[in-house]
Amino acid sequence: MLNSEDKKALQVKGEDCFILAECFFDRAFKRPDYLFNQRGKSAGTAHLQRNIIKFNATLFKQNRDEFLNQVVAHEVAHLIVFQQYGKVRPHGKEWQHVMHNVFNCPANTTHSLDISDVIGRQFSYQCLCTTHQLTIRRHNKVLKGAKYLCKGCRGVLKESSHAAEGTKAKL
Ligand SMILES: [Zn+2]
Ligand SMILES: [Zn+2]
Numbered sequence: 001m002l003n004s005e006d007k008k009a010l011q012v013k014g015e016d017c018f019i020l021a022e023c024f025f026d027r028a029f030k031r032p033d034y035l036f037n038q039r040g041k042s043a044g045t046a047h048l049q050r051n052i053i054k055f056n057a058t059l060f061k062q063n064r065d066e067f068l069n070q071v072v073a074h075e076v077a078h079l080i081v082f083q084q085y086g087k088v089r090p091h092g093k094e095w096q097h098v099m100h101n102v103f104n105c106p107a108n109t110t111h112s113l114d115i116s117d118v119i120g121r122q123f124s125y126q127c128l129c130t131t132h133q134l135t136i137r138r139h140n141k142v143l144k145g146a147k148y149l150c151k152g153c154r155g156v157l158k159e160s161s162h163a164a165e166g167t168k169a170k171l
Helices: 004-025 057-062 064-085 093-102 136-143
Strands: 033-035 044-047 052-055 122-126 131-135
Touching (some): 004 033, 004 064, 004 093, 052 064, 057 064, 131 136
Parallel strands (some): 033 052
Antiparallel strands (some): 044 052, 122 131
16 A cells, blocks of 8 residues: 555646646646556556546555656656547557657566566466566466476476566556
8 A cells, every 4th residue: 555645746746747748739638537556567557538547555665766757757648649649559669759759758568577576476388489587376377287388499497496587568
């Protein structure tokens, strides 16, 4: 759970983005409701029809700067694009335009947040060509005799002793 100061910081940043967009496009944009119950690997999600932005409280607490510099603008840009251009590709040229020219932000669609706390434990497996991360559910199946093949090299995945590396979080 986020305290009211954390929620305020995210909302203030969101409002900054809306004001930038209103200056740029010379029109008013409808403000969203901000929720803080995003689950899973996503840092945040924008719900266009409902005009809602959800933030992942767990990831925010561990990645404050990245949220305030990047994630808030990313999600607000989705809502701006929807109000300005209607239904277009989520990370298409309109969204990139808003990120670059209105918010002066890099238009990244993934980022390197540490998501180990929200995805649960992962297990490293090796084939002939690369390393795979298996969920605990799959890992338990392997322990019971299941075999997983790599789609690339068709090799059988074998548990490796290396620790799982961080995966990219979604935006
Ligand atoms: Zn392989
Ligand atoms: Zn996005």
